[in-house]
Amino acid sequence: MDRKKDADTLLDRHNKAMAAILRRFLNMTKAATAPIPKEGALDHEALNQMRMENETAALITEIQNLLQITREIKALWIKGPLRKPGEDAAQQAELDSKARVVQGLYNELMASRLERQKADAEAQARADSTAAES
Structure with missing residues (x-):
């Protein structure tokens, strides 16, 4: 039953990581395509640029989290789950x-x-x- 619990945990973590990646990408796309108002264009552009940089950094972090999950899955394939003596x-x-x-x-x-x-x-x-x- 513990294997099922571990598999659910890995699957849940994978799904959450994929959702976070998609959310970050969506936020980055929204910031890149947001219309620039006629007044305060420089401020709005600077804010969008900062938002895109933050979302890009967060996207990279989420992808690294997904890679960590992938490494854990590979380790389980190679070594198998840890068991007590x-x-x-x-x-x-x-x-x-x-x-x-x-x-x-x-x-x-x-x-x-x-x-x-x-x-x-x-x-x-x-x-x-x-x-x-x-």
Whole structure:
């Protein structure tokens, strides 16, 4: 159940980060396209420029937050969620036994392949020596 809670937390954080990015971009676009009044144009332009700079800085911060979430997701993919000692011991034992079976099958396959290569090499050597004698 904790995994579900962690996944919901990551998904919620991802959704909040995406909403914040879109909100910042919208605010930046509104500031860039706001009509300039005839009176106080310089003040209004300076205010819009400052708002755009602030929104750009906030947008960069929100994107960095999204990248942090992405890094956490990648870490979970690679390492898996952290578990307490002994937790999921039965599952780990089952995985270990399956890994040993796969290892045994692989070793058998490699041994038969090596024997086949030796037999092929011996047959080739006999064929070459017979051809040399003729």
